[in-house]
Amino acid sequence: MDVAVIGGTGEEGFGLALRLGRAGHRVVIGSRSAEKGAGRASDALKILGGNATVEGTTNEEAAAQAEVVFVTVPFAGQADIYRAIKPAVAPGKVVVDATSPLATAVGGRAWQVLRPWQGSAAEQAKAILQKGVRMVAGFHTIAAEALQDLDKPIESDVLVCGSDPEAKEMAGALIEDIPNLRWVDCGGLDMARISETLTALMIGVNRAYKVHDAGFRIVGRDAWGPPAR
Ligand SMILES: NC(=O)c1ccc[n+]([C@@H]2O[C@H](COP(=O)([O-])OP(=O)(O)OC[C@H]3O[C@@H](n4cnc5c(N)ncnc54)[C@H](OP(=O)(O)O)[C@@H]3O)[C@@H](O)[C@H]2O)c1
Incomplete structure (x- = not known):
């Protein structure tokens, strides 16, 4: 599948680009600078x-080329990035947002969070994009270091939130192309108000144990099969 990773020059997005590229998908890394995108590719x-x-270009061109658009940018720049890619993201396209509204966006700490007006960063993104774009939130509990360490299986679940079951399944299929990774349907997009904040909790755990790859796993998941429609 053709996928874009907006902000794929950074820690989380580069790890995702590596994992999806290794799984055989055509990955376009997006950046505010075409040269930087090409360099990371x-x-x-x-x-x-x-x-x-794996190719690299501007965020706008990357978004236009992809069937599924991943967005991995800091909350401080999230709204600007979504305004920039809005014309390139046609209604019907699936967008997977990994933004966590960490307090670092306003000079605070990475283990504290802000509350976006719309409820979550993903809901803010949906409000900016054209009507009919299929927004999914995920990857908040997957550490960049774990994504980039290709020799090690990732020991965390991707908590997926969204109000379009088919869009979640599309995202879920891409997630499960990454060895050992499972997706868990966590409900509607408004549940991202909870899952996005888990990044801050994960950072708290990482700090306590002086590690960089803590994650979250849902118990019982293997026995459940696919989510009920
Ligand atoms: N790192 C993790 O372990 C982790 C885990 C879970 C969730 N997340 C979430 O994933 C998102 C990305 O995290 P990250 O660690 O990958 O961030 P990052 O490395 O700091 O930034 C990712 C990319 O976003 C672009 N960017 C940076 N600042 C920006 C700004 N102010 N405005 C617009 N674009 C900007 C840059 O790309 P260009 O300069 O190329 O445009 C940068 O390479 C965040 O929302 C984070 O909370 C991260």
């Missing part, structure tokens, strides 16, 4: 070897 190809397809 060439870094990814060096890591993945010749078989992967």
Whole structure:
């Protein structure tokens, strides 16, 4: 599948680009600078070897080319990025937002969160994009370091929130192309008000144990099969 990673030059997005590229998807890394995007794509190809397809360009061009658009940018720049890609994200397209509204956006701490007016960063993003874009929130409990460490299986679940079951399943299928990763349907997009804040909790755990790859796992998930419609 053709996927874009907006902000894929950064920690979380680069890890996602590596994992999806290794799974055989065509990945376009988006950046505010086409050169920076291209540079990170060439870094990814060096890591993945010749078989992967990873390209880099502007956020707008990356979003226009993809069937599924991942967005991995800091909350401080999230609204500006969504305004920039809005024309390129046609109604019907699936967007997977990984933004956590950490207090660092206003000079606070990474283990504290803000409350966006719409309730969550994902709901803010949905309010900016064209009507009919299928918004999903996920990846808030997946550490960038774990994504980038390709030799190690990721020991965390992707908590997926969204109000369009098919969009969640599309995101879920991409997630499960990454070895060992499972997705868990956590309900409507408004549940992102909870899942986004877990990044701050994860950072708290990382600080307490001086590690960088803590995560969350839902018990019992393997026995449940796919979510009920
Ligand atoms: N890092 C993690 O372990 C982790 C885990 C779970 C969730 N998250 C969430 O994922 C998102 C990305 O995290 P990250 O650690 O990857 O962030 P990051 O490395 O600081 O930034 C990602 C990319 O976003 C762009 N960017 C940075 N500041 C920006 C601004 N003010 N306005 C617009 N664009 C900006 C940059 O791309 P260009 O300069 O190329 O445009 C940058 O490479 C955050 O919302 C974070 O809370 C992160």
